Amino acid sequence: MVHIASVRVPALAGIAALMVAAAGSLAAVSPAAAAGPDLAAAQAIVDAHSKIPDFVPPGPPFDAKACMAGKKLLSIPVSSSIPFVDGIESSMAGVAKEIGFEFQQWKNQGQPTQWVQGMEFGTNNGFTAIDLMGGIIPSSLGPQVAAAKAAGVHVFASHYADTTQPRDPAAEVNLALPFNEVGKTIAAWITVKTGGKANVLIIGSEDVLPTDPYRKKIESTLDELCGDGCKHSYVNVTIPNWSTKIQTTVQSALIADPTINYIVPVYDSMSQFVLPALTITGRKDVKIATFNGTPFIIDMIQKGDVEMDVGESLGWIARSTLDGYMRKLCGLETYDTLNVPLYIFSAENAKDAGVPADFDKGYGDKHVDGFAKLWGLK
Known part of the structure; x- marks a missing residue:
């Protein structure tokens, strides 16, 4: 839900140091369900949040x-x-x-x-x-x-x-x-896009109250829909440390596990600190799926730097x-x-939010x- 203004972040300080950081900060990889992916169920969730939302009055009219x-x-x-x-x-x-x-x-x-x-x-x-x-x-x-x-x-x-x-x-x-519905939507998207072969790094921010049920829903939905071909790991970076720790944490994770193919910064403004890590480690093939619909992140979708963002007007x-x-x-x-309502932005519709993107377009x-x-x- 959140975005800190762009800040320069430190470059790679050394492979050995990053490996130590990875060992100390990464949560244990969670076991996936012993089953194949349910791609039809995952696609249905994605489809439900890929339509321009309707307005439903929350109550009776008043002056x-x-x-x-x-x-x-x-x-x-x-x-x-x-x-x-x-x-x-x-x-x-x-x-x-x-x-x-x-x-x-x-x-x-x-x-x-x-x-x-x-x-x-x-x-x-x-x-x-x-x-x-x-x-x-x-x-x-x-x-x-x-x-x-x-x-x-x-x-x-x-x-x-x-x-x-x-x-x-x-x-x-x-x-x-x-937020739990956001987590389910992101996990369903990843399941569909990887065909049930995802290795997901989730970056949370536990100083934001809904982070816990939100990220747990990502994990449980991956276990349920993505099946035994998927795994996920989790790290926590609090808001004051986004600009100093997200990049090095992601670098450490990618070095420790080169099979990671998706990163989920739970709030989309965290993505700006993920991208330098992908560049430094030569892993621009890793996809980013996230949440909020912040305009500069939708601009990143238009440029191909971020794959999807679950937006809220x-x-x-x-x-x-x-x-x-x-x-x-x-x-x-x-x-x-x-x-x-929640609405998915991807390469297919990101320009509907404006060029550059606007907070309330799309x-x-x-x-x-x-x-x-x-x-x-x-």
């Missing part, structure tokens, strides 16, 4: 302009330096302007102390609600959440958990995303997030899952008219 008049929403993202996250924030700001209520992003660089400052700012400056977006766990800010609620400020959270995980009681509205995320929050603020029944525009009609704007 958003009337009920949001005079309300103020402060959104605190996990980090404003992540273009994917910042893009959602920008989209929410644009939608809020259409509806007619005040929206402000609390710009930060992903430091918990900055999240605390944002909570205090929202509590002390007349905001109706505070949104924790893109990875902040509400209960990690327990004292600040309690102070906000005592001051009559609502606390919401979105895009920080998988739909299989419990909702955090510290937030009044929790909008989760089916930032404009759709913004509208679904605000819809869920507004329903709560307007006294209506809300929900706990983002109304956001998904069609059914959600734009759909939400506008739902809110009484059309």
Whole structure:
């Protein structure tokens, strides 16, 4: 879900050092199911996410302009330096302007102390609600959440958990995303593309809450659909270390196991640190499959550097997030899952996202008219 601005990363420091790093960081290869690949089932999953998505109203229509008049929403993202996250924030700001209520992003660089400052700012400056977006766990800010609620400020959270995980009681509205479905889709794609002969390196980031169920779904789906011709291994690289450790970790893995043919950076912006490792080790044949739909990664698909990216429209995320929050603020029944479909970008359709790619192109525009009609704007 995330993207750190491009950074120069260190070159290969030495074969021996990398071999040691590989031994210390790579998880044991998981055993595959003793069966052949189920290519038909895998193809069906891929096909389901290869069509321009339809808009399904998440609830009954309401007059958003009337009920949001005079309300103020402060959104605190996990980090404003992540273009994917910042893009959602920008989209929410644009939608809020259409509806007619005040929206402000609390710009930060992903430091918990900055999240605390944002909570205090929202509590002390007349905001109706505070949104924790893109990875902040509400209960990690327990004292600040309690102070906000005592001051009559609502606390919401979105895009920080998988739909299989419990909702955090510290937030009044929790909008989760089916990261597990993303994992299943990526594993199905790899199964189809390799004909059931995949050796997959998964790069996770366990400081992001949904990473665990997401990567486990990749693994279990590979075991189920790819069969005894496939195997997978896993490494964890936290967000602050992406620019310094992903490249060397991938280099180590490729040297230790030259049969690796797919790499899955669980959040697509990690891919920029994978590519130098493929170049240095002479393994540009290794394919990258990932998730988020960040524009510069879709540009990489157009150039042939990345094979596929399961995308989620930032404009759709913004509208679904605000819809869920507004329903709560307007006294209506809300929900706990983002109304956001998943859509596969590959060489076949990457140019539909624009050249260069745009955060919200390629998904069609059914959600734009759909939400506008739902809110009484059309």
